[in-house]
Amino acid sequence: MADMTDTATPLGGTPRSAVDPGSDAAARQVTGRAPVPAELADGPFLRACRRESVTHTPVWFMRQAGRSLPEYRKLREGIGMLDSCRRADLVTEITLQPIRRHHVDAAIFFSDIVVPLIAVGVGLDIVAGVGPVVDEPFGSAADLERLRPLEPDDVPYVTEAIGTLAGELGATPLIGFAGAPFTLASYLVEGGPSRTHARTKALMYGEPELWHALCDRLATISSAFLRVQVAAGASAVQLFDSWAGALSEADYRTYVQPHSARVLAEVGATGVPRIHFGVGTAELLPAMGEAGADVVGVDWRTPLATASDRIGPDRAVQGNLDPAVLLADERVVAEHVARVLADGASAPGHIFNLGHGVLPETDPGVLTRVVELVHEHSRREG
Numbered sequence: 001m002a003d004m005t006d007t008a009t010p011l012g013g014t015p016r017s018a019v020d021p022g023s024d025a026a027a028r029q030v031t032g033r034a035p036v037p038a039e040l041a042d043g044p045f046l047r048a049c050r051r052e053s054v055t056h057t058p059v060w061f062m063r064q065a066g067r068s069l070p071e072y073r074k075l076r077e078g079i080g081m082l083d084s085c086r087r088a089d090l091v092t093e094i095t096l097q098p099i100r101r102h103h104v105d106a107a108i109f110f111s112d113i114v115v116p117l118i119a120v121g122v123g124l125d126i127v128a129g130v131g132p133v134v135d136e137p138f139g140s141a142a143d144l145e146r147l148r149p150l151e152p153d154d155v156p157y158v159t160e161a162i163g164t165l166a167g168e169l170g171a172t173p174l175i176g177f178a179g180a181p182f183t184l185a186s187y188l189v190e191g192g193p194s195r196t197h198a199r200t201k202a203l204m205y206g207e208p209e210l211w212h213a214l215c216d217r218l219a220t221i222s223s224a225f226l227r228v229q230v231a232a233g234a235s236a237v238q239l240f241d242s243w244a245g246a247l248s249e250a251d252y253r254t255y256v257q258p259h260s261a262r263v264l265a266e267v268g269a270t271g272v273p274r275i276h277f278g279v280g281t282a283e284l285l286p287a288m289g290e291a292g293a294d295v296v297g298v299d300w301r302t303p304l305a306t307a308s309d310r311i312g313p314d315r316a317v318q319g320n321l322d323p324a325v326l327l328a329d330e331r332v333v334a335e336h337v338a339r340v341l342a343d344g345a346s347a348p349g350h351i352f353n354l355g356h357g358v359l360p361e362t363d364p365g366v367l368t369r370v371v372e373l374v375h376e377h378s379r380r381e382g
């Protein structure tokens with residue numbers, strides 16, 4: 001582990017620590033956000049988030065850090081998922097691994113949506129091959145007391161890791177993230193992963209006051225978790241509402257959107273772009289955009305041109321290659337990459353990604369090839 005962080009050369013140009021620390025602190029006090037050097041702000045990822053012209057379509061992958069990488073599996077040997085999320089040295093190294101290997105246009109902070117819940121004291125574990133499992137599932141008003149607000153001091157390893165990463169990454173932006181209230185509530189109420197979200201919906205429909213009180217607490221925690229990341233140096237955020245696609249549009253608007261909107265508004269006050277993503281959300285795309293996103297993440301079921309028409313001209317789109325396509329041969333992968341790029345070209349801004357996370361069995365060489373293909377096919381004259 002001696003060579004965990006290569007501090008000699010930043011991965012993407014000048015280290016951010018070159019910025020005068022005095023002005024750093026001053027800027028943070030006003031905006032809750034560190035100042036952004038021009039070479040970072042003008043890179044393709046942040047430009048695409050703002051729907052500005054780009055020299056090439058930016059690309060990164062949800063779950064780009066993780067089990068598809070042998071160097072990740074080696075580093076994680078004998079260390080639990082949650083323990084690795086709470087060690088700043090491991091978080092830093094795991095976040096950097098896919099940047100070095102694939103040359104993606106953005107890094108995503110290595111953590112998990114349940115980390116802030118554990119940080120406020122919820123008994124919970126991440127079980128390999130299963131996902132988050134809650135010791136005592138939520139179901140009554142008394143359970144609300146288990147969700148106190150998150151303070152920056154609850155997650156010192158986040159602030160430390162992001163501070164290091166911001167310097168290491170140079171011109172490569174770091175995306176911070178959090179789980180949205182609905183997706184977090186689903187894990188807490190079900191006690192673990194669920195296909196139907198039946199208990200969650202039963203609470204939502206049957207006890208709307210308790211539901212809104214629960215989502216209000218979760219929104220407060222998510223918002224604080226994102227703002228800690230931005231204050232430490234994240235230059236964009238993604239709010240994962242992975243399971244919102246289980247709801248109708250009307251119910252999404254009634255029970256979920258106001259809470260996600262508060263999270264997005266509070267982090268939006270820092271000025272960083274906000275990506276809002278869910279799976280199976282074809283019917284929810286306009287509502288998810290209206291919740292306050294600058295970029296809406298789209299899964300593989302909806303072509304990006306259709307998605308962008310639904311979302312409207314004021315928001316960029318992110319996506320949406322089917323992760324399973326990466327298991328097919330190279331010709332098929334190239335065809336699908338070209339199709340996603342062609343579809344995304346009609347949107348006011350496009351960030352290339354998968355429609356959901358990288359599957360663990362994916363050959364990392366194929367991911368590197370996708371990055372090359374996206375860059376080659378989308379290269380535009382300056």
Ligand SMILES: Cc1c2[nH]c(c1CCC(=O)O)Cc1[nH]c(c(CCC(=O)O)c1C)Cc1[nH]c(c(CCC(=O)O)c1C)Cc1[nH]c(c(C)c1CCC(=O)O)C2
Binds near residue numbers: 062064132183357
């Ligand atoms: C729903 C959700 C979770 N966690 C997350 C979501 C939203 C994104 C999505 O929809 O996939 C978010 C998440 N979790 C993880 C990241 C890392 C950043 C990245 O995208 O590279 C991110 C962004 C690491 C992780 N989170 C987890 C892993 C795998 C654990 C391991 O490597 O041992 C990783 C790399 C565990 C986890 N945590 C969760 C699940 C479903 C799992 C998978 C369980 C399994 O298949 O083993 C909850």
